[in-house]
Amino acid sequence: MTAPHVTPEQVWAALATVPDPEIPVVSVTDMGMVRDVSVDGGHVTVTFTPTFSGCPALHVIRESIGEAVRALGVPEVEVRSTLTPPWTTDWIQEDARERLRQYGIAPPAPAGDSPLITLEADPTRCPRCGSLNVRMTASFGPTLCKRLFVCDSCKEPFEGFKSV
Numbered sequence: 001m002t003a004p005h006v007t008p009e010q011v012w013a014a015l016a017t018v019p020d021p022e023i024p025v026v027s028v029t030d031m032g033m034v035r036d037v038s039v040d041g042g043h044v045t046v047t048f049t050p051t052f053s054g055c056p057a058l059h060v061i062r063e064s065i066g067e068a069v070r071a072l073g074v075p076e077v078e079v080r081s082t083l084t085p086p087w088t089t090d091w092i093q094e095d096a097r098e099r100l101r102q103y104g105i106a107p108p109a110p111a112g113d114s115p116l117i118t119l120e121a122d123p124t125r126c127p128r129c130g131s132l133n134v135r136m137t138a139s140f141g142p143t144l145c146k147r148l149f150v151c152d153s154c155k156e157p158f159e160g161f162k163s164v
């Protein structure tokens with residue numbers, strides 16, 4: 001049996017269906033996690049950068065990526081993770097930011113060119129009413145990736161990303 005031919009485009013399309021394990025409304029490609037796809041005959045290598053080094057979902061992402069590519073009929077899938085360069089919230093796709101907002105997660109402000117001052121300087125808006133009158137209630141949300149906030153205007157709690 002000869003190895004089926006897949007194109008990098010097919011692999012990218014398959015990866016676009018792999019949901020972020022923590023935020024099911026966005027995929028790993030929406031989040032900008034997939035850095036490289038290389039196809040060499042029946043061997044596919046996918047390189048990804050986890051969104052936050054503290055994320056506990058790393059092995060879930062690795063397995064989901066492997067499964068999605070094997071589903072194309074690829075016999076050998078290698079999934080590599082790299083932390084260089086580190087993931088930044090700037091890699092999140094524009095349309096995914098809107099889905100994050102609708103899901104109730106405050107999209108991170110673009111980190112821009114001055115990463116050293118952005119961690120606390122970016123204003124976080126309430127995803128429901130848009131108010132800037134929000135308070136952080138915990139440094140860490142349900143995972144290390146998010147923070148919990150409460151909006152003083154509509155009194156709703158919400159999760160926000162750390163901008164990194």
Ligand SMILES: [Zn+2]
Pocket residue numbers: 126127128129130131151152153154155156
């Ligand atoms: Zn609000």
